[in-house]
Amino acid sequence: MAKNNKNISMAVIRRLPKYHxxxxxxxxxxVYRISSKELSVMMGFTASQIRQDLNNFGGFGQQGYGYNVEELYREIQKILGLTITYRTVIIGSGNLGQAIANYTNFQxxxxxxxxxFDTNPKLIGMKIRDVPVFDIDELQEFIEQKQVDIGIICTPKEFAQDIANKLVKTGVSAIWNFAPVDLKVPEHVIIENVHLSDSLFILSYLLSNQENF
Amino acid sequence: MAKNNKNISMAVIRRLPKYHxxxxxxxxxxVYRISSKELSVMMGFTASQIRQDLNNFGGFGQQGYGYNVEELYREIQKILGLTITYRTVIIGSGNLGQAIANYTNFQxxxxxxxxxFDTNPKLIGMKIRDVPVFDIDELQEFIEQKQVDIGIICTPKEFAQDIANKLVKTGVSAIWNFAPVDLKVPEHVIIENVHLSDSLFILSYLLSNQENF
Incomplete structure (x- = not known):
């Protein structure tokens, strides 16, 4: 039912997780039916923006009926690739790595x-939600054997590029990076950075420009 | 030296943390001097985008000299409000809360x-980097007494709105939210959400639309 994904602009794609x-x-x-107007109130987008966005995936909205919530949800899941299984590993098993490992939603x-994976002997051998923590020295062999798709980097900044290089060398397709540095990887490797400080600095901007602060 | 911040578009502001x-x-x-062209190669923005962006803060770029890195850095810090001290608390002291507490960079x-703050008796009384973990019941009194500016929500999703309501009631100016839910707060309260799954889902989209996957 979806039109070719290639025609959907990246700006629309970046809004899909919020719709999801x-x-x-x-x-x-x-709730199984919703109008663009109701969605608009909930999400803070204009109704016309919502109609335009959702129009990209074919004719889910019907006059006088609104959107079929379940159909729309499944379609967005499909577009986002959430119907596929990805094999992931986390590198860096400190608090952040463990927090990510504990997000059962991702599973x-x-x-x-x-x-x-970690370098800390105190962490190696532990299990987080039944998932083992291995020595970082075993990373490359593990990835090659288990055909890992995504490497999630939760190490301190200074180790992140070296880990990224190792991941690229072993053929990982994508890197989800939490280290506060923009990693350099070849073009065929997909990279998504989560720069927590970027978000905090925007909050700081808004706060410091507030009338009554 | 900066022009009035009010004239800078939010799109430019959202790029400032990356410049920073x-x-x-x-x-x-x-490195104390840099041309827009060199910055362009490093950052992946076009040189003309960089010149346009930085033009918003006055005349830092000089022909044949480029930008004065330190001056530009300090100016961006000022615009982002990073020269001000903010008083923050973290609600939810599990792995994610502890990870945030350990980011000494934020300090x-x-x-x-x-x-x-937490509800878990095992965590209450602990210290993370010399910062105490208190019982959540003490949250409101603490915020009022210590004039907290920013509440950082690291609780599970189901508690987040209730915590946000408490923060608003005690007069916190801003909320940095890591719970995977869009919180409802009055308009005068600033909110920045970090939706980790949004970033992961974009990575999933890119991966599933890759030619060779």
């Missing part, structure tokens, strides 16, 4: 966590 | 962490 989140909430509340959307 | 990160890296390498940029 709100549609999931509606389904959890057993539910197809991100299968196979192992964590 | 790269300029910091240059300073760490003792360096003026985000002073006064306390963490």
């Amino acid at each position: 989140r709100y549609l999931k909430e509606l389904l959890d509340k057993e 539910k959307y197809g991100f299968k966590l196979l192992a964590l | 990160r790269y300029l910091k890296e240059l300073l760490d390498k003792e 360096k940029y003026g985000f002073k962490l006064l306390a963490l």
